[in-house]
Amino acid sequence: MATERELDRRPDPDALLALTGNDKRGKLKVFLGAAPGVGKTFAMLQGARRLRADGIDVVIGLVETHGRSETAVLLDGQEVLPRRGVDYRGRTIEEFDLDAALRRRPALIVVDELAHTNAPESRHPKRWQDVEELLDAGIDVWTALNIQHLESLADVVSRVTGIAVRETVPDSVLKNAQDVILVDITPEELIQRLHEGKVYLPQTARRATQNFFTPRNLTALRELALRRTADRVDDQMVAFLRQGAIEGPWETSDYLLACIGPDDRAEILVRTAGRMATKLNATWVVVHVERPGHEETDPTRLKRIDDALRLAERLGAQTQRLSASDIVAEVLRYARRENVTQIVVGRSRAGWLRRRLGHSFSDEMVRRTHDIAVQVITTPEGEAPRAAFRWRRPTPKGLLPGLIAAVVAVAVAVGIGEALSLVIKLPNLSMVFLLAVLGCAVSYGLWSGVAASILSFLCYNFFFIPPIYTFTVASPQELLSLLVFLMVAVFTGTLAGRVHDQAEAVRQRAQNSESLYDFSRKLAGAAKLDDVLWAVAAHLQKIVGGAVVVLIPEEGDLQVRIAWPPDAELDAGEISAARWAFSKNEVAGWRTDTLPTLAKQFRPLVTPRGPVGVFGFEPMARGDAPTPEFERALTAILEQTALAVDRSLLIGEAVRAAALEDNERLRTTLLSSLSHDLRTPLATISGAISTLRQLHDRLPPGKREELLASAEEETERLTRFIANLLDMSRIESGALKARRDYLDAADCIRNAVERGRKAFGAESIETSLAPDLPSIRGDAQLLEQVLFNLLDNAHKYGGGSRAVVHARREGGAAVITVTDDGPGIKQADLTRVFEKFYRGGRADGRKAGTGLGLSICKGLVEAMGGTIEAQSPAARRRGTRIVLRFPVAEMTKSLPA
């Protein structure tokens, strides 16, 4: 039992993790006040002075004294960062210099007025984002904030005080702050200070008092500030309890889901849900569900959803766009999957009838939810309730053929009706018209169906309802049947039209996924990075419509690897946005919080290994929010792109690693070869010479001669080896230029054999040259060297047997062979013997040679346009034959006979 208790009381690992996670980031201390003038800046500067006196590296990044002398005094003797001048419409605005602060890297920086909005063209639109970057860089920050600027309280504050709050700070900033210090004075005292001119400059004081500094406002704000701080202390208490595993009750975490639509209540709903989440200390998610086939097209409504979701993100929520025909079912499915504990919906302003029937969205939600609490939020009346059924606005392009089709179909129906009425007397010809309506609706969509039904109604009346050829209707029952006809026509037309539209939507979606599939197949086929990027740029350009660009890091910095149009260039701001996107793994540029004034948006290409590049694009229309369809397509494509880029980078790395390994192996072989092949002759030379010097008198004259001969011979050997090395490097570096003269192969062979006989003995080489040996093209000196090398090999590996040189013509080739009668080469080694530093024997076994001879021969022969090949066994299961083939040089001109 005791151990179990011990286990239970162990600190919550997540809590500890959260604690250690805070170590790298700078710490944020927020001086929170109810209103301007409570003394936040003063308190902050006093604290900073104290720390500076304690030897802490404190820098004043930016402080507004508002002309308050008692505050200004505190700046004396402090290091104040110079401000950055920004030209804006002819005026110079002084802004906080973020880059200077990052360069200076103090331990602690004081940056006043967290809610400040930066001048346009700044890196971040808001100062709190500057502060975030400072914290990310590991710098501690002290800052000041008035409660009215807190995002989730903005609407409350404007309701209470009647003043619209424009500059807001996300709640998450305050929530993630290490410390929050409430700077508090009573409203009376504040108003007193205001009158004494200690708050604003005297000339602005009176106006401010009237508008804002009323006891009522200040009291309300003070309460908000106190409450928010108290909530925070409460949270901290819980955190302490969990970290320290002090026994005590703490709440299980709630998970809130807010469901928003495109109406004007979305924002209020998000703010309310946000406040609830804060109070419950719950994580929360805001979802918007779209019905396929009923995608929102109205720009203001689209923007509303977009704005509400962005607001939610600022307030610290996750956001999710879902797509389903049954909205309630989809929300519940999501909620169950994510273990949501509470669902927040706005009360539907559905019509009277639907409310009665219990069919409004909120009623549906409450009715169908059994295990999750549903909070229905009432909101003030705003936009008029919209009809349950919404006509899809037709596109002019689709409309015209639809209308023509309706006219034609109805005309045909009239014709058929007339024809039928001539043959047989039918009681009701309306069926023919219904057929026309149905046909139009199915083939051309809803609007065509509706047009056809109205036309049908008129024509039916005109041509077939007595009195014929008038629009008047004689009998009341005819009128009734006409009306019924119209209704039936509209209903069937609507239904068929919807089927048509849905089919269209499905087709569109199928096309999208097919195009995505096509894209991924293209990517799968491309291994090289450039191929991948071309496929990506071509595909994305089609989707985006505007310019696209892909940046990949090279040598530590992002470089444009591909752009469409190809001459598109990035300006400095765009490059810094791209860098930001890459380093912070966030979207930057157009419609984001970072550098939103840019024309382009930059998205990181993220893989599990981290970002591998950045994709930038310029939207077709700057003002429009991207549609969910576009978002979805882009996200899917970028995911695929990131993986493909990553894969090709990995392939590149693998190839480079393999090349490096090859290089390494070659170097090792080269070293061991040099070590052996240089030292062995050197050992003889050095040994022979030192013997001669030291033991000269004790050596018989014949032995002295022998030692000298040895030294000489080994010097020759060294010379040959070094010449080989040089040749090899010439061949490798391409410095070797083989001449392409007309050669008499027989002459070259004779010269080489002559040299060989001198070196290895007169009896060692036998020749058999065909008399009709043709001319070849090449370099006499090089060919002679090749042949000599082959003879040298034959001598070394031939086991003392004779080497046979044979030359003849074989069709269009002159063939020269050098054959020995040695043990031969293993089948597996026949091609490898031409590899550099490959030796038939062991690494430094006897007579294995330098591993250069044959590879040099190969290089030289190929430089002359010939081929070289080894055959073994040559005859009777012994011997090696090296075969050289050179194309016969046909004489273009011949001397007159």
Next chain:
Amino acid sequence: MKQRVLIVDDEEQILKFLTTALEASDYAVIQARTGREALHLIATAAPDLVILDLGLPDMDGKEVLVRARAFSNRPIIVLSARDREAEKIEALDLGANDYVEKPFKIGELLARLRVAARLAGQEQPKPTVFEADGLRIDLERRLVTREGAPVKLTPKEYDLLAFLVHHAGRVATHRQILLNVWGPAHAQDTPYLRVFVGQLRAKIEAKPEQPKLILTEPGVGYRLWTED
């Protein structure tokens, strides 16, 4: 009687000049070109000394070393073109008495041969006194003096010095020293040994910064200088 030296090498030219040089220095020379031949000759011809090249056509020189050590304790000096320390150390640990690196001067090889022969000859009566460069080590009395003045050594320093004296003129690998002086648990503590040698040099060398007695064989071990 002339001492008999077996030269094992596959390089004809090296065999040739070594034979000439050794015969001129009053050795009788036997030649072997393969490992198999060498083992046969060590067993049957009983050479007094063996010069063994590590790169042989039929088997690795180290293999020859191991097999030869199974039945013979004749001094074996390894000749190697390979300058890799690991190779030398391995050969020494496998029982080679010394090594000479190609290319070499004949004087160096002859000196090593003399040291090896002398140590082999002295095997029965162990040396009791070692004297070199003003240093005198009396192994029986455990007394070390420098120019007549006693040198105070810690027991381990003395053991280290005594081990080097037993191998005087020959290289002793780090591993051999560590195994014999400190025991198997410290066989890898080469840095530790380096410190000890430094301390010992400070006590016995005339100029510790330019050691003359305890010579470093880089990467391999130490050699105690002898007047030879």
